[in-house]
Amino acid sequence: MNPNLRQLKLLQHVHEHSSSTVDKLALHLGVTVQTVRRDLKRLSEAGLLTRFHGGVRLPNSTIENIGYRQRESLHAEGKRRIAQAVARAVPNDCSLLINIGTTTEAIAKALLHHTGLRVITNNINVASILSRNQNCEVIVTGGVVRPRDYGIVGEATVDFIRQFKVDIALIGISGIEADGSLRDYDYREVKVSQAIISHAREVWLATDASKFNRPAMVKVAELVQIDRLFTDAPPPEPFPDLLAHAQVQCDIAAA
Template identity: 75%
Template sequence: MKPNPRQLTLLALLQTQGSVTVEQLADKLGVTLQTVRRDVQRLDDEGLLTRFHGGVRVPSSTIENIAHQQRENLHADGKNRIARAVAAAVPSDCSLILNIGTTTEAIARALLHHSGLRVITNNLNVATILSVNPKCEVIVVGGVVRGRDQGIVGEAAVDFIRQFKVDIAIIGISGIEADGSLRDYDFREVKVSQTILSHAREVWLAADSSKFNRPAMVEVGTLAQIDRLFTDAPPPEPFPALLAEAQVRFEVTL
């Protein structure tokens, strides 16, 4: 297809922001929701964008995540709501692991006023954020620093985490597929995340709504390994049934 001028404007907005809701597109383009949905359907059919529940994003890749700075801006409001909800549920005087991701970085900022926390992380951004809290001890995982997002990956990171058993692991994820699998892009990061899952008494997943039905290449685990899910919109089908079957307690931060 050859996009019309309105559709070209829609694509330009998407390239600038990375992800937008249908309501935002209708407002910016000055058209009805029905018109936007028709445009979105046509552009999705052509592979020019990817739809998710309530909005659209740049086309997905199963092998490479989008840049860290762009991810910081995507769904920022939703991530902040998730972060506040997670922080409210975290008790003082407990041990945590926080992994790589912009959502876990938002959670770190929301934990700045907690006391008595011992936090293990393979995310240098999380360590930097929490290091200013004098009532929080931060332990940084050893390993290879991934320059694009300051994540620490590799076998040394796996071996380091194996020494611990924490109260709560708070993890982010790149995608949750319709078979209930949790997925990410870098197999070195996945090995660390798998170790985190097995070295925590509880596992909390923090994932904004765009992560549902988002494909990625490497399986981290399944919903059955998660105790609690924090998200910013009601999960689309078939996830309510999958969450119920896996006995995952989930909280929607509207």
């Protein structure tokens, strides 16, 4: 399914609130209840939402992420603000490891005017973006390319990353659960992210606020392994205490 602009706005609203009623969605979108019901039928058939009597909620699948194109469009403004905040914090003349994700791709765009960067990535989209910066050296890992998002995964990717020790790892994530664990869906991708975390002097996590309390199957790391968190809204409970206990600096890229 390729959602239209109205359906993308509907999806974003539900992701921000975890659930909503048909009446609230109609009011939010400025359309009729009948139009919302037709959209919900299509989105639920595509597995993007779960319907209940009078409303809809997130499917909360722990085993499968939503599609790349949908993720690229969802929370685009928040990701842009996060990317700008990260870019302001990244110094020139440093080395970076950047993993798979639409937020890290937004960060790559925000880094186009930096100089002296050496970037190692398992994200072909990131490599394509940053290769336009003539003052940046881009190194692409080996491994298996996932057709759905051009991420590179597998043991060859892990082995490649183990050769390096960079200044900063810039990582995205699919979910942060209330126990402080960072989680994702693809075991092969998780192994690569773990290698990236292990081979950086500092680890910066960039994620929009919809990822808090979002479940996923595979554990990547704990908050205590993160040095800095960039997000677009104040984290909900219990995350402020968790971040403080883990001594994670939290940067909120406000509107």
